[in-house]
Ligand SMILES: Nc1ncnc2c1ncn2[C@@H]1O[C@H](COP(=O)(O)OP(=O)(O)OP(=O)(O)O)[C@@H](O)[C@H]1O
């Protein structure tokens with residue numbers, strides 16, 4: 381028995397079967413509803429996201445013999461013939477192999493004949509950027525005066541190679557990569573339909589590997605099923621795709637937080653000995669830390685991350701007690717360091733990269749590092765809220781409450797009593813007294829917050845320190861970034877031995 385690949389069996393047959401391109405489907409359906417069909421379309425976008433499929437559905441819709449809505453009926457002779465690829469009025473041309481002028485001419489010759497069975501002849505030019513210049517010119521002439529019974533659909537993965545003269549005569553649709561959650565959803569649907577069972581989370585491996593192409597995802601699923609049979613096990617998928625297991629990645633990341641360099645190096649060594657290469661480990665680390673970063677921002681599982689409950693729980697546990705920027709620092713460093721792995725000693729590079737990540741995690745509490753750095757470096761620019769005030773006249777000041785030390789931290793304690801909403805917010809931030817000014821080192825969001833409360837803060841500052849006390853908010857993020865940049869430079873200098 382012949383086996384038809386999943387991608388073919390699951391080619392969408394109606395508009396509503398098309399996944400992940402709602403803006404395009406809605407526009408085309410609308411134009412059908414109001415009978416405003418264009419005569420030339422340009423479908424651009426990455427491979428395997430539905431361009432050819434949608435061109436065929438459009439052909440069906442315009443040629444369906446008993447269409448009552450925008451959808452083709454799927455049952456009339458024309459619909460069936462189109463599904464079977466035997467409809468004479470659809471002319472599919474692969475420009476990659478038939479881009480020559482002779483073929484183009486003979487195709488264009490047929491343009492003037494009426495359709496045989498349907499209302500429209502539909503020309504689908506796949507990979508249309510591959511047409512030769514002569515072929516493009518000939519085609520352009522046709523586009524300029526298209527006889528009313530023709531529809532041209534140009535499909536291409538490289539829109540920038542389509543000349544403007546052609547492009548401007550087409551209605552253009554940019555197909556997007558299919559989101560991971562929609563890919564996993566479709567793979568599940570396919571397996572459920574074909575009575576194939578699976579471990580939780582297996583499809584996220586496939587979706588990641590397919591990188592937005594549903595066809596690629598379905599081809600990988602074909603391979604997986606060929607290998608696994610009726611049940612898809614996580615381990616098998618990992619083997620087939622050649623990705624590093626999640627436990628390995630969790631182990632490496634955990635070792636950083638546990639101060640256990642030996643363990644991390646040992647896991648890396650073991651994984652490489654199993655036949656994985658450094659890039660696979662690197663990619664896995666980036667991917668996992670990215671998930672952690674997003675989870676930290678979202679504070680729950682966002683709809684666009686398909687992780688599975690178990691992985692979600694494991695990552696949440698791994699992140700306990702971490703701040704957002706600690707994770708971001710690691711991702712940032714990893715991305716910057718990618719080039720290192722291309723050197724002649726990838727294993728050494730990966731080890732150094734890992735040790736650097738470990739060192740970087742020592743900077744976890746950058747706020748604390750900053751506050752012990754002997755106050756702010758001059759290079760940090762002060763923001764608008766700054767006011768120029770002379771130093772306080774020490775002798776005249778009176779301390780309102782004995783229990784508060786007369787320094788920046790003391791003032792925060794004081795505010796916590798007088799104006800808890802602001803005081804509590806300040807408690808988590810670095811505050812300093814500089815030249816008679818109370819300075820808060822904050823990120824952009826809290827910046828705004830402080831501007832709203834500035835008058836109140838000044839009032840209490842005057843009460844606490846004396847009337848002339850100034851107030852300023854500085855971008856604490858800048859300080860963090862500077863430290864990080866410095867650290868990365870230092871780390872990089874290690875490689876220029
Ligand atoms: N948006 C989608 N909705 C549902 N299935 C899709 C979609 N995109 C791709 N597929 C699946 O992938 C197969 C191939 O899709 P299609 O030929 O339409 O992709 P394409 O964008 O034309 O790719 P290429 O640029 O390589 O020609 C379909 O038969 C279907 O199984």
Ligand SMILES: [Mg+2]
Nearest residue numbers: 431432506535
């Ligand atoms: Mg195609």
Ligand SMILES: [Zn+2]
Nearest residue numbers: 444453456459
């Ligand atoms: Zn029909």
